[in-house]
Amino acid sequence: MRVTLHVWRQRDARSAGAFATYEADDISPDMSFLEMLDVVNERLITRGEDPIAFDHDCREGICGTCGLVINGAPHGPRRRTTTCQLHMRSFRDGDEIWIEPWRATAFPVVKDLVVDRSPLDRIIAAGGFVTAAIGSSPDANAIPVRKEDADLAFDAATCIGCGACVAACPNASASLFTAAKLTHLALLPQGQPERLERALRMVTQMDAEGFGPCTNHGECHAACPKGIPVEFIGRMNADFLRAGLTRGRREAQAGDSAGG
Amino acid sequence: MNLDARIPAGPIERKWERHRFEMKLVNPANKRKYSVIMVGSGLAGAGGAAALAELGYRVKCFCYQDSPRRAHSIAAQGGINAAKNYRNDGDSVWRLFYDTVKGGDFRAREANVYRLAEISVNIIDQCVALGVPFAREYGGLLDNRSFGGAQVSRTFYARGQTGQQLLLGAYQALERQIGLGQVAMFPRHEMLDLIVVDGRARGIVVRDLAGGAVEAHLADAVCLATGGYGNVFYLSTNAKGCNATAIWRAYKRGAAFGNPCYTQIHPTCIPVTGEHQSKLTLMSESLRNDGRVWVPLRQGDRRKAEEIPDAERDYYLERMYPSFGNLAPRDIASRAAKRVCDEGRGVGPGGRGVYLDFADAIRRLGEDAVREKYSNLFEMYERITDENPYRVPMRIYPAVHYTMGGLWVDYNLMSTIPGLFVLGEANFSDHGANRLGASALMQGLADGYFIIPCTMGNYLATLPPGPPSADHPEVRGAVTGVENRLRRLLAVKGTRSPASVHRELGQLMWEYCGMARNRAGLTKVLQAIPALREEFGRTLTVMGAGGELNQQLEHAGRVADFLELGELMARDALEREESCGGHFRDEYQTADGEARRDDARFCHAAVWEYTDEARAPARHVEPLMFENVNLATRSYK
Numbered sequence: 001m002r003v004t005l006h007v008w009r010q011r012d013a014r015s016a017g018a019f020a021t022y023e024a025d026d027i028s029p030d031m032s033f034l035e036m037l038d039v040v041n042e043r044l045i046t047r048g049e050d051p052i053a054f055d056h057d058c059r060e061g062i063c064g065t066c067g068l069v070i071n072g073a074p075h076g077p078r079r080r081t082t083t084c085q086l087h088m089r090s091f092r093d094g095d096e097i098w099i100e101p102w103r104a105t106a107f108p109v110v111k112d113l114v115v116d117r118s119p120l121d122r123i124i125a126a127g128g129f130v131t132a133a134i135g136s137s138p139d140a141n142a143i144p145v146r147k148e149d150a151d152l153a154f155d156a157a158t159c160i161g162c163g164a165c166v167a168a169c170p171n172a173s174a175s176l177f178t179a180a181k182l183t184h185l186a187l188l189p190q191g192q193p194e195r196l197e198r199a200l201r202m203v204t205q206m207d208a209e210g211f212g213p214c215t216n217h218g219e220c221h222a223a224c225p226k227g228i229p230v231e232f233i234g235r236m237n238a239d240f241l242r243a244g245l246t247r248g249r250r251e252a253q254a255g256d257s258a259g260g
Numbered sequence: 261m262n263l264d265a266r267i268p269a270g271p272i273e274r275k276w277e278r279h280r281f282e283m284k285l286v287n288p289a290n291k292r293k294y295s296v297i298m299v300g301s302g303l304a305g306a307g308g309a310a311a312l313a314e315l316g317y318r319v320k321c322f323c324y325q326d327s328p329r330r331a332h333s334i335a336a337q338g339g340i341n342a343a344k345n346y347r348n349d350g351d352s353v354w355r356l357f358y359d360t361v362k363g364g365d366f367r368a369r370e371a372n373v374y375r376l377a378e379i380s381v382n383i384i385d386q387c388v389a390l391g392v393p394f395a396r397e398y399g400g401l402l403d404n405r406s407f408g409g410a411q412v413s414r415t416f417y418a419r420g421q422t423g424q425q426l427l428l429g430a431y432q433a434l435e436r437q438i439g440l441g442q443v444a445m446f447p448r449h450e451m452l453d454l455i456v457v458d459g460r461a462r463g464i465v466v467r468d469l470a471g472g473a474v475e476a477h478l479a480d481a482v483c484l485a486t487g488g489y490g491n492v493f494y495l496s497t498n499a500k501g502c503n504a505t506a507i508w509r510a511y512k513r514g515a516a517f518g519n520p521c522y523t524q525i526h527p528t529c530i531p532v533t534g535e536h537q538s539k540l541t542l543m544s545e546s547l548r549n550d551g552r553v554w555v556p557l558r559q560g561d562r563r564k565a566e567e568i569p570d571a572e573r574d575y576y577l578e579r580m581y582p583s584f585g586n587l588a589p590r591d592i593a594s595r596a597a598k599r600v601c602d603e604g605r606g607v608g609p610g611g612r613g614v615y616l617d618f619a620d621a622i623r624r625l626g627e628d629a630v631r632e633k634y635s636n637l638f639e640m641y642e643r644i645t646d647e648n649p650y651r652v653p654m655r656i657y658p659a660v661h662y663t664m665g666g667l668w669v670d671y672n673l674m675s676t677i678p679g680l681f682v683l684g685e686a687n688f689s690d691h692g693a694n695r696l697g698a699s700a701l702m703q704g705l706a707d708g709y710f711i712i713p714c715t716m717g718n719y720l721a722t723l724p725p726g727p728p729s730a731d732h733p734e735v736r737g738a739v740t741g742v743e744n745r746l747r748r749l750l751a752v753k754g755t756r757s758p759a760s761v762h763r764e765l766g767q768l769m770w771e772y773c774g775m776a777r778n779r780a781g782l783t784k785v786l787q788a789i790p791a792l793r794e795e796f797g798r799t800l801t802v803m804g805a806g807g808e809l810n811q812q813l814e815h816a817g818r819v820a821d822f823l824e825l826g827e828l829m830a831r832d833a834l835e836r837e838e839s840c841g842g843h844f845r846d847e848y849q850t851a852d853g854e855a856r857r858d859d860a861r862f863c864h865a866a867v868w869e870y871t872d873e874a875r876a877p878a879r880h881v882e883p884l885m886f887e888n889v890n891l892a893t894r895s896y897k
Contacts, residue, residue, distance in 0.1 A: 012808065030533045032644075038538055038759070045757045045812070050803045053811055055326060057499040059539045061640060062424055063330040078643075085643045110470050111809040118447065121327050125439035129432035130391040134311040134709045135382070137389035141346065144400025154393040154418060157425060161329055190391045 001027045001093040005040065007052055008100045013108045013116075019098070029089035033076065034059060034066060036088055053112040061085040061225065064160030067167070068113055069100040074164035074223040082162065082225040102163050104172035106210040117163050119209035120177060127201035128181040130190050149187045156184035158226045168223035171212030176220035178206050179236035180228045186239060196243035196250070203240045261516060261869050263882045266670040267371040272888050276375045279671070280714055284721035291316035293725035295479040296716065297464055299451045299506050301328030303423075303430055303701060304684030305485030307708025310433035313442035315713055317720075320477055321434065321443050322466060324450045324501055324814075329431040332487055332499040333704060336423025337544035337637065339407060339415035340387075340701040342380040347404055351412040353377045360699060361889045363409040363589055364664070364692020365841035365857065367519070367865070370888055371671060372689045376699075379706040384416055386709055390429040394418050405633075407697035408545055409589035409896070415698045420544050420637040426701055430708070446477075450814065451506045452742045454482065454513045454680065455735055457728045461510075461680035463735065465742045469814060472807035474743050476735050478727035480720055481679045483712060484510060485704075488663035488685040490523065492822045492829065493774070494766020496660035497529060497542040503818040504825050507667050507686050515675040516880070517868045518668035518688030520825070521833035524695055524842050525775050526661035527553075527593035530644055530654075531613045540659040541644060543616065544637055545697040548586045550621035550630065551654070553577050553593070555614050559604040565615055565653045576600055584896040591694040591842045591855075592896060594658035598775050599853065601657075608655040617653035658775060662700060664691040664842065665832075668867045668882070672715035673707060676869075679719065683707040688865065693841025746806050749816045754799035758815040761796045765789070765819070765826055773830050778846040782834040786827065793823040828868060828877065835879060838862045859891055 002025040010017030024040050031039070034056050041051035057065040061082040068083045070076035076086045091097065099113065107115040145153075157180070165176035182199055185191030191198075214233055221230040268279040286294065294317050298309040301323040309321040323331060343356040356377035361368060384402070388394065394416050395403040404413040418425040437443040448469040455463035455476060463478035489504035490496035511517050528543045554573045561568065576596055581588045588596070597614050600606065607613045622630050627650055631638070638649050645655070666688040673681045673689070684704040691699065728735065768788050772781035796819065804810045839848040839855035840862070848856045864881040871877055 028534055028536060031536045032538070035536045035538050039536060042757055042759065045801060045803060046755070048803070051812060053809055057325060057330055057501050058332060058335045059500060060335055060541045061643075062335050062421065063325070063332070063499060064327075065325060065330050080639075081643055085640070087643070087646070089646060114809060116470075117326060121329070121435060121438075121445075121447075124329075124432060125435040127439075129436040130389065131436065132386070132389035132433075133314050134307075134386060134433070134713065137382075137385040140344070140384045140388040140394075141401045143388075145396055146400055147396045147398050150393050150396040150400075153391075154395075154425070157393050157418075157428065158421060160424075161327065184393065185391050188391050188393065190389055 001029060001088065003027060003091060003094070004096045006096065006098045009052070009112055010109050012111055017109065027088055029087065031088045032059065032084060033070070033086040033088065034084050053114050055114045056084055059084040062160060064162040067102055067162045067164055069102065069167060071098050074102065074167040075225055080225055080227050102167035104166045106172065106174070107163060107166065119211070120161055120163060120174065122209060123174065123178055123202050123205045124181065126205035127194070127198040130185060131194060132190070143189050145188060153184050153187040156180045156187070156228065156232055159228055160226060162225065164223045164225060165220035166211065168219040169212065170217055170219065171215060173214045174206050174209070174211040175214035175233045175236065176224060176228055176230065178202050179232040182236045182239060183232040186235065196239060196246065199236065199239035200243040200247065203236070261676060261867070261880050263516070263668070263867055263880060264670065265369060265882060266672060267369070268671065272371060272374045275371050276378060283714060283718035286717045286721050288316055290725070292318060294318065294720050295320065295727065297477060297479040297482045298322070298485060299464060299483065300331065300485035300487060300686070301431070301434065302331035302333035302485060302487060302684060303427055303704030304708040305331065306427065306430035306434040307705050308483060308485060308683055308712045309443055310430060310437050311709050311713040312716060313437035317716070319437070319443045320446065320479065322446045322449045322451060322464070324448065324469060326447050328434055328445060328447060329428065331427060332502055333427045333701070334424045335499065336701055337420045337542060338546035339405065339417035339422045339698040340383065340426060341407065341414050341698040342384045342416055342702065343377055343414060344381055344384060346402060347413045349412045351414050355412065356380060356414065358889055359410050360690070360696060361692070362894055363696035364694055365855065365894050366692065366863070366886060366891055367840050367884065368690055368692030369884060370886060376690050376703060376706050379710045380702050382710060383702060383705045387426060387429050390433060392418065392425045392429045405546055405549055406587060408548065408587045408593070409584070409696040417546065420546065420634055423701060426705065430705070451486070452509065452817065453738045454510045455738045456513050456677060457732055457734045460678045462728050465738045467742070467746070470809055472805070472810065474739060474746070476730060476739050478730065478735065480723060480725060480727060481681065481716060483681040483683055484667070484686050485683040485708065486686045488666065489825055490660045490663050492765070492826050493660040493769045494763050495532065495537060495540050495770070497526060497540050500539060503821070505818055505821045507682070508821040508825055510667060510675065510677070510680060512870050513677065514870065515677045515680055516668040517665070517828065518865050519665040519832065520829045520868065521773070521836060521843050522664035522693050522841065523660060524590060524662035524664060525594045525658045526590055527597055527658050528616060528656045529659035530641065531608055531657040541640065542659070542661060543641060543654060543656055545590070547616060547634060547637060550633070551586065551616040551618050552620060553586055553614055553616055555600045555605040555607060565617070574600070574605070581896045588896050589694060589696060594775060595844060597658055613655040613657045615653035616656045618649060619653070622650065662695055664688065664693060664695055668865070672718065673711055674715070674719065681712060681716065683712060693843055746813065746817070749800065749813060749820070750802050750806055752797065752800040752802070754801045756799045756801060758800065758802070758812060758819045761792065761800065762815070762819045762822065765792060765823060768792070769826050769829070773833055776844050776846055777833050779834065782830050785830045786834070789823060789827045789830065796820065796823060831877070832866055832868065836862055836866060863891070
């Protein structure tokens with residue numbers, strides 16, 4: 001098959017970018033989208049042109065490295081499918097395909113289709129963990145966890161941190177990403193002691209990184225390759241609100257115990 | 261070359277405990293004076309960096325990915341072994357130890373494997389404490405499943421995404437330390453050389469992949485947790501970025517390389533579809549709990565799977581290995597698949613495939629139960645092949661998956677360069693000639709969470725803290741060396757892309773150093789690789805410059821190292837005149853086609869020492885002693 005690509009090319013964060021057009025013929029429908037780009041790049045190299053830079057690694061939909069906006073949709077037309085798992089059989093011969101990087105103030109372009117997603121790491125560093133020093137754990141079966149809770153926690157924990165939710169959101173909000181981690185840990189007994197503090201810290205960090213607020217568009221869920229439910233954002237907001245309401249009391253208690 | 265493994269004295273059950281007592285300690289107030297470099301952020305790297313930082317060491321952690329959460333441990337599917345005996349099915353530390361030694365075809369160090377089995381139980385505890393959402397039963401306790409090479413259910417799992425969940429646990433522990441300022445994280449940084457000062461590893465040279473700057477980082481000790489080298493085959497289940505550069509640079513600085521020829525070919529991967537193929541995708545071994553492997557009895561049977569009656573199918577693993585059946589270990593299952601395809605009974609385009617069929621399981625358990633266990637794998641299969649495995653059997657074929665070989669380390673995980681530690685898949689230590697399923701995650705976390713925090717202190721306690729000066733000639737020389745190397749890659753200005761040379765190397769390796777090897781083929785590839793390397797040096801083309809994000813330049817550097825490592829693998833495979841585990845030499849097999857070991861001549865680890873560009877590397881041996889497990893012929897029949 002033959003497709004026409006309009007690819008965003010940008011030298012670096014400081015330079016202006018623009019679309020460049022490439023004809024890609026002799027494309028097999030069994031190729032993944034990224035394999036199609038590999039072929040285009042090989043041909044560019046043969047012609048002595050700079051190949052298109054794009055992020056990718058595992059190419060099996062789990063590492064979260066790849067991510068292209070394809071015809072306006074993060075990760076392209078197929079639901080619950082990362083860019084690397086999208087195959088050319090999802091397109092028709094003769095199609096025009098527009099390829100862009102994630103667009104968000106918090107994700108500056110590094111080059112072409114590659115963006116800097118380190119703000120997501122900083123949201124995790126702010127509180128997306130359970131404090132459990134290595135070696136200090138009780139037996140794994142000491143604390144039973146309801147299967148329903150464990151399963152739902154797992155559903156939240158499947159987030160691959162690709163950032164498609166941010167790219168899809170009209171406000172470029174990272175709420176689904178942040179809510180997924182908060183939900184995962186809030187459903188487990190191990191996550192309870194730090195639950196409210198975690199919500200407070202992660203949401204505060206999300207705001208500080210320049211992500212927009214959630215105004216319930218739900219585009220994030222539609223774009224999420226792992227289908228993280230948008231309801232998790234409600235759980236995040238509930239914990240965040242509770243954390244704010246009880247903060248004074250908790251600080252007073254902390255002060256008392258520190259003083260004692 | 262000193263290959264003292266420093267195995268503690270005493271009975272095997274007491275060695276690790278005794279060693280922990282005998283090791284020197286660094287007192288808590290002094291720990292903050294020491295700094296450690298960790299390269300890699302997978303299970304071993306992230307786990308080790310977090311654990312060392314928790315102890316109080318100052319840690320710098322580097323990864324080539326844009327976030328430490330993306331290291332390839334994330335892609336591990338099936339599970340992690342632990343000798344918890346939660347199933348009451350006769351498991352124990354001793355049995356896990358025994359299964360792993362036997363699974364590795366008696367080519368691993370007993371003491372290391374015993375320690376791994378011992379630590380396995382702590383790993384599960386730690387992961388649960390960190391919030392890893394393992395699969396659970398309705399009573400709220402942890403569930404298990406079976407994996408190849410074992411007759412007990414000791415594998416803990418999180419649907420088909422166990423590696424992801426374990427890695428996120430380690431990543432979160434690492435991010436916590438980053439937030440506390442104990443770890444400085446350097447994503448999008450690739451290690452391109454090791455800095456050795458006065459015989460000790462004291463730093464690394466890295467390239468900032470986003471901006472192109474080359475810089476040195478110095479510390480009191482260096483850990484490599486950079487994964488395996490399966491991408492030497494071009495097509496493998498590894499991530500595209502996985503590479504051998506860190507361990508190869510260390511090898512060329514004097515770290516010995518153990519058993520480079522031991523590679524694992526995983527039996528259940530999605531078959532190749534064409535020339536454009538850029539990587540191969542694994543279908544978890546856990547699927548063999550419920551999937552049955554078969555091919556048509558008759559050669560060239562082109563009927564659809566559902567049209568072939570049971571009597572005309574050959575469930576060859578069940579037939580050949582009745583006691584382990586579909587859960588035969590990986591090396592054995594892979595060779596059996598190759599054999600039936602070589603006989604002309606393979607299925608799918610090109611005849612390089614066998615069926616993995618869930619029809620019986622769906623009949624027995626219902627589609628929902630199968631979905632609950634494997635849904636993400638089935639979805640992945642469907643996306644790639646456009647076939648629905650709930651309706652038609654999966655088609656699978658073996659593919660390169662893991663490398664048991666790696667840098668030689670002693671019991672403390674220290675290489676032959678003092679101060680250079682090697683963790684996880686990057687080292688050679690625990691899996692012998694074949695790794696059992698669900699044991700890689702176990703080893704990565706054992707090395708990272710539990711072993712390196714102890715043995716690092718023992719090393720540092722012998723040194724005054726403080727890295728060498730940045731102006732030290734060794735430091736400046738290493739930086740200049742890297743800059744020159746990058747400049748040379750950019751200056752060739754030929755016609756071939758790094759990918760095209762890489763693909764050609766991969767085809768050579770797969771053909772002559774893959775699932776079955778022989779003297780003629782290995783001799784041939786030992787001539788072909790230097791020729792290809794010469795061509796690479798003459799015809800490579802890399803667009804762009806060094807001072808920017810340049811993915812072609814990154815790839816070119818990795819391919820240059822693969823072109824050298826591939827040769828060492830073939831050399832090692834040629835010298836090992838026996839078949840063991842994943843290393844199968846056509847000349848050394850039993851009448852029924854099983855691997856024939858030669859314990860009289862090869863009951864040792866082959867350890868290679870780099871000499872110089874002009875001379876062949878030197879082969880040394882570390883003899884293997886089996887005092888607790890009887891050195892027997894491995895049988896799964």
